Amino acid sequence: MDKVEKWGVFEWSGKGYGDGNPFVDYDIEATFKSENEEKTVKGFYDGEGIYRVRFMPSYEGKYEFFVRGSFSEEKYEGSFEVTAPSGNNRGPVRVCDKYHFCYADKTPYYSIGTTCYVWELRSDELIEKTFHSLENAGFNKIRFCIFPKHYDYNLGEPRSYPYVGTPMDSSKLTKDNFWDYTDKTEGNDWDFFRFNPEHFSHIEKCVEKLAKMGIEADIIVFHPYDRWGFSRMSRKQDDLYIRYLISRLAAYRNIWWSMANEYDIFPHKNIEDWDHIGNLFKEEDPYDHLRSIHNCIDFFDHKKSWITHCSIQRQDLYRTAEYTDEWREEFQKPVVLDEIAYEGNIQHGWGNITGEEMVRRFCEGIFRGGYPGHGETFLNENDILWWSHGGELHGESWKRVKFLLGIMKETPGTGLKRDKSDRRCWDCLKAVPEDDALYEKTGYQIYYYSFMCPSFREFFMEDDAYYKAEIIDTWNMTIEDAGIHSGRFKIELPGRQFMAIRLQKIHGPMVLGDGVSGPF
CATH class of the missing domain: 3.20.20.80 (Glycosidases)
Structure with a gap:
């Protein structure tokens, strides 16, 4: 039995009429069935008397198909097995x-x-x-x-x-x-x-x-x-x-x-x-x-x-x-x-x-x-x-x-959005997860400074929460560890363009040390 991956392409091809203009004079379609889906798709003429039908299965398991149309007097049917996706195949x-x-x-x-x-x-x-x-x-x-x-x-x-x-x-x-x-x-x-x-x-x-x-x-x-x-x-x-x-x-x-x-x-x-x-x-x-x-x-x-x-x-x-x-x-x-x-x-x-x-x-x-x-x-x-x-x-x-x-x-969830509610961030761009619950849970936030060149930025977070800080240089492609912080703290920056600071909450046991800063 033929095999194809889930979200791969199964193709049937066969001979049919080639006289006249097969692109408009004849039609072809096929119905594909499994226990999870049934779909009818149209085929096409590919020249030299050959007709094809292509199908992308959305489920694993056995499929049956039935080909029909004016392209041929014959009726065609068959089956194939759909296997698990592999490699870069994650579907559409x-x-x-x-x-x-x-x-x-x-x-x-x-x-x-x-x-x-x-x-x-x-x-x-x-x-x-x-x-x-x-x-x-x-x-x-x-x-x-x-x-x-x-x-x-x-x-x-x-x-x-x-x-x-x-x-x-x-x-x-x-x-x-x-x-x-x-x-x-x-x-x-x-x-x-x-x-x-x-x-x-x-x-x-x-x-x-x-x-x-x-x-x-x-x-x-x-x-x-x-x-x-x-x-x-x-x-x-x-x-x-x-x-x-x-x-x-x-x-x-x-x-x-x-x-x-x-x-x-x-x-x-x-x-x-x-x-x-x-x-x-x-x-x-x-x-x-x-x-x-x-x-x-x-x-x-x-x-x-x-x-x-x-x-x-x-x-x-x-x-x-x-x-x-x-x-x-x-x-x-x-x-x-x-x-x-x-x-x-x-x-x-x-x-x-x-x-x-x-x-x-x-x-x-x-x-x-x-x-x-x-x-x-x-x-x-x-x-x-x-x-x-x-x-x-x-x-x-x-x-x-x-x-x-x-x-x-590395964004928690499906993507970012701009947080315009933080009025202390009027002079930069603050990005947070689209899902507000994920933002609350992870504290994930990125502050982007574009063409501005600050030499440091101050932050005001909760006294009872700890944040891992990183300095992102979007042009030089570096991410630098900037320590763990709580409450009010300051992050030193190199004073050049295209910099960003990323903060994320730290959950679980912590050992406080020289890398931790707090209120000052």
């Missing part, structure tokens, strides 16, 4: 405690992602460099597109296209006239009802490898930076594409759906279109993966029911992360800061902040209960910028990702 990520995330096995998930728009559409060599960089950096989410992208430093052709057909002749494309192409379709010859399975199969292999690495694949379904006409498809064509995407990718546990990158600068879609697209994913994705939509200038209404979390690009020249707690209150959902500007040196203001500023924005977002995202845009003689192509990382902020993620993982 879900929203938990309103503002945070957990894997399906209830393990908290703390998102620190990066953006590489079309990394998977580059050469095999560059893709392997990207995987290596991701592993070294410690990112646990990556945003990328299904469609190729046309923008600065992105004037070449992708390795493949999602549809059968031919693109416009780009030989006349230059850096001086490239914007002339973005709202035209002349020269493209696509059959928007006939997919190129090779394009999607390659993306699936990338998603599979990301899953093994424990990295979430945040799929950007549509984007406006387009000279091929993919952003101008009709609703009927959009719907076919979305259903095909769901049938191919939804069974992978690490999938997130982002309806659009910068939805508000699409010239051919309106709010009604985006609501239709978002609701289609909500209704037809059998696994209810996370769903978002990303802005350029104007925020979407993240309160809408099909949106599971906020995906935010900065609106202010300087501030974004500083608004995290306000957006939490407004939208009552997790706040993912997918674009807070990029570390780099290109001409655009969104792509030339320092590594120190990127890390500062990360910390502002983290300690306010949000989840920041990374990007890097350093000029390269071959125009290979991480933000779009992946490859190698050249900046400084990525080196701090594992350290910051480690701090997040």
